[in-house]
Amino acid sequence: MAGAGAAVRPEPPAAAAGRPSRQRTRARREAHPVLYLLGHRAALGVFTLFVVSVLVFAATEVLPGNAANAVLGRTAASNPAALHRLEAALHLNRGLLAQYWAWFSGLFTGNLGHSLVNGQPVWGYVEPRLINSAVLMLVTGLIGAVIGVVLGALAALRKDGWFDHVTSVGALAVTALPEFVVGIALIILCSTVVTHLLPAVSLLPPGTYAWDAPRLLILPVATLVIVIVPYIQRMMRAAMIEALESDYVEMARLKGVPMWRIVLMHALPNATAPTIQVIGLNFLYLAGGVVIVEYVFAFPGIGQGLVYAVDNRDIPVIQFTVVVLAAFYVFMNIITDVIALMATPRHRIPR
Amino acid sequence: MTTADPPAAAPAAPRPARIRRHQWLAVLGPAVRTPRGAVGLALAALVALVAVAGPFVAPHSPDALVTLAYGKPSAAFPLGGDFLGRDVLSRVLAGGWLLLLMAVTATAIGVAAGAAAGVSAAYLRGRSDGLIMRTVDVILAFPQLVFALLLLSILGPRLWLIVLAVGLTHAPAVARVLRSATLDVCERDFVKVAELQGMRPAAVMAKEILPSLSTPLMVEAGLRLTYSIIIMSGLAFLGFGQPPPAPNWGTMINENRDGLSLNPWAVIVPAVLIAMLTIGTNLLTDSIGRVALGVDRRPEEAALVDDLGLSAGGGR
Numbered sequence: 001m002a003g004a005g006a007a008v009r010p011e012p013p014a015a016a017a018g019r020p021s022r023q024r025t026r027a028r029r030e031a032h033p034v035l036y037l038l039g040h041r042a043a044l045g046v047f048t049l050f051v052v053s054v055l056v057f058a059a060t061e062v063l064p065g066n067a068a069n070a071v072l073g074r075t076a077a078s079n080p081a082a083l084h085r086l087e088a089a090l091h092l093n094r095g096l097l098a099q100y101w102a103w104f105s106g107l108f109t110g111n112l113g114h115s116l117v118n119g120q121p122v123w124g125y126v127e128p129r130l131i132n133s134a135v136l137m138l139v140t141g142l143i144g145a146v147i148g149v150v151l152g153a154l155a156a157l158r159k160d161g162w163f164d165h166v167t168s169v170g171a172l173a174v175t176a177l178p179e180f181v182v183g184i185a186l187i188i189l190c191s192t193v194v195t196h197l198l199p200a201v202s203l204l205p206p207g208t209y210a211w212d213a214p215r216l217l218i219l220p221v222a223t224l225v226i227v228i229v230p231y232i233q234r235m236m237r238a239a240m241i242e243a244l245e246s247d248y249v250e251m252a253r254l255k256g257v258p259m260w261r262i263v264l265m266h267a268l269p270n271a272t273a274p275t276i277q278v279i280g281l282n283f284l285y286l287a288g289g290v291v292i293v294e295y296v297f298a299f300p301g302i303g304q305g306l307v308y309a310v311d312n313r314d315i316p317v318i319q320f321t322v323v324v325l326a327a328f329y330v331f332m333n334i335i336t337d338v339i340a341l342m343a344t345p346r347h348r349i350p351r
Numbered sequence: 352m353t354t355a356d357p358p359a360a361a362p363a364a365p366r367p368a369r370i371r372r373h374q375w376l377a378v379l380g381p382a383v384r385t386p387r388g389a390v391g392l393a394l395a396a397l398v399a400l401v402a403v404a405g406p407f408v409a410p411h412s413p414d415a416l417v418t419l420a421y422g423k424p425s426a427a428f429p430l431g432g433d434f435l436g437r438d439v440l441s442r443v444l445a446g447g448w449l450l451l452l453m454a455v456t457a458t459a460i461g462v463a464a465g466a467a468a469g470v471s472a473a474y475l476r477g478r479s480d481g482l483i484m485r486t487v488d489v490i491l492a493f494p495q496l497v498f499a500l501l502l503l504s505i506l507g508p509r510l511w512l513i514v515l516a517v518g519l520t521h522a523p524a525v526a527r528v529l530r531s532a533t534l535d536v537c538e539r540d541f542v543k544v545a546e547l548q549g550m551r552p553a554a555v556m557a558k559e560i561l562p563s564l565s566t567p568l569m570v571e572a573g574l575r576l577t578y579s580i581i582i583m584s585g586l587a588f589l590g591f592g593q594p595p596p597a598p599n600w601g602t603m604i605n606e607n608r609d610g611l612s613l614n615p616w617a618v619i620v621p622a623v624l625i626a627m628l629t630i631g632t633n634l635l636t637d638s639i640g641r642v643a644l645g646v647d648r649r650p651e652e653a654a655l656v657d658d659l660g661l662s663a664g665g666g667r
Contacts, residue, residue: 044485044488048488048489051489052489052493055489056501169387172387172630172633172634172637173630173633173634175633176577176581176626176629176630176632176633176634177581177626177629177630178580178581178584178585178588178625178626178629179585180584180585180588180601180604180605181604181622181625181626184604184608184618184622185622187608187611188611188615188618188619192611192612192615193611193612193615200611284494285494287494287497288494288495288496288497291494291496291497291500291589292496292585292588292589295588295589306497306500307500307589307590309504310500310501310503310504310591311590313504315504318501318504322493322497322501325493325494325497326493326497329493329494
């Protein structure tokens with residue numbers, strides 16, 4: 001998980017060992033600003049994940065009194081044997097710390113217990129879904145990034161032209177749309193009322209993965225792409241306008257460099273750098289966005305699994321899924337920060 | 352987050368030295384007179400009217416089985432029947448007000464909590480700042496929807512819980528924006544004068560700083576309202592809203608989508624209403640942001656990073 005980054009943190013220089021810690025920190029920060037920041041972020045990320053794990057554990061196991069009671073509902077009173085069995089399965093008959101430890105260590109050994117609904121091991125149940133969701137997010141992210149960068153660059157080149165106005169109003173409208181409205185609109189257009197080109201549901205036979213049936217990926221990916229493109233497009237447009245107004249573009253223009261070369265070789269790379277951060281943030285968004293879109297298309301991913309688990313109060317599955325999503329979130333946050341740092345040289349020099 | 356403050360959604364624009372009451376009117380007025388603002392207000396107001404007045408003009412009871420399941424539109428039932436044979440028009444008219452009320456309440460909770468946290472973090476500095484902003488980081492480690500689902504899975508689908516969960520998950524993002532806006536305001540003379548006059552910190556924050564933040568507050572409230580509606584209707588769509596017989600636009604889209612080819616209106620009308628509402632609030636918010644900045648320079652790069660969630664600072 002995000003823990004790997006913590007090792008990067010530079011060792012304090014030996015000479016500074018005796019000084020007050022604040023000075024040492026400052027010395028370290030000034031020596032390697034990027035490494036220091038990375039270490040700082042990673043440490044904070046690990047801490048955040050620890051807090052998240054405690055919260056998730058506390059929330060699902062302690063707060064409602066007794067999860068076993070909650071799961072069994074009315075039958076708990078009439079069937080004490082079932083209650084005892086479930087309590088043992090959830091380790092509820094042990095002390096609080098022991099319960100937490102049993103669960104927390106399971107996160108690393110893969111021994112996460114069994115789903116309360118179908119009795120499958122949690123890891124075996126979640127893993128294929130995780131892979132499917134990862135495919136969905138990756139394909140969406142790549143396609144969305146390309147479309148967003150191209151649309152943003154075109155809008156910037158024709159600033160205040162009709163294309164710019166259409167895309168900016170369109171972006172504003174689309175960013176406001178809930179994902180399920182976009183998904184339903186696509187289903188109406190492509191697979192039910194208007195045309196029947198594509199399948200309305202993306203049900204995968206058990207044992208197959210998302211790449212086995214690319215046709216089923218089209219609508220979920222299209223929905224998520226429509227939702228994320230406006231953010232990337234707006235950022236790219238702003239960055240491109242700034243690049244086109246810069247001195248180096250002016251210089252190239254005065255030298256007589258052809259326009260296509262200025263755009264492709266000078267402005268585009270410089271404008272893409274800040275946009276990468278927004279692309280990273282869109283991956284963050286996707287961690288939450290896949291929940292609804294997977295549900296709309298019955299796509300067997302982690303988000304759909306979470307919705308079903310919440311519906312059935314399948315506590316072990318909920319706990320693990322939430323921790324995985326939070327870990328992804330924290331990890332992507334750090335990556336995004338690092339990219340942002342790399343892309344803006346002025347942040348790399350000591351302040 | 353510690354190294355650089357993300358810029359405010361609407362940084363202090365050039366404006367008179369001391370801003371007082373009614374500034375929000377001074378921004379809202381011109382905003383609704385721009386084309387975007389006018390369209391946004393019209394869309395949002397229209398949907399709000401349907402939601403609020405709807406229950407009183409619905410021709411049938413939203414729960415009564417009065418027509419055929421997925422019945423085609425007819426003179427008596429202009430939008431046809433839903434999956435059980437209830438009147439779609441009546442359910443559409445009755446199914447908006449609670450969604451709207453919940454979204455507005457969650458927004459109020461989120462903006463109030465976020466503003467309180469952000470302003471005190473920026474004004475008090477030091478340990479309070481660190482503590483508040485670290486808490487913000489932890490809450491932001493969950494996708495908003497996942498946080499709401501987690502809470503619902505523990506305590507059961509209760510409406511007040513949905514409102515509270517959505518409100519609380521708005522707070523961190525609001526806190527970040529208002530913290531950086533407050534950092535600018537804190538430097539201004541009128542804050543220093545108030546401090547020299549011996550005003551207590553709480554009074555300085557409430558009476559001096561808060562009124563100067565009306566623009567970022569309005570932009571944040573607009574953004575969070577849009578997101579509240581998106582999340583609330585999304586949760587209802589997933590089946591975590593009012594329990595089944597109750598009409599709700601989000602629920603209607605889900606429960607009627609199997610019959611899309613028979614009676615698409617049962618899905619299209621609620622979907623279009625939700626879309627009109629969120630597009631309307633978003634256009635209005637955008638025009639407020641533009642007017643507040645005085646020029647056609649959108650704060651979007653900055654606002655985007657904050658909204659989308661989050662990033663942690665180092666970047667700017």
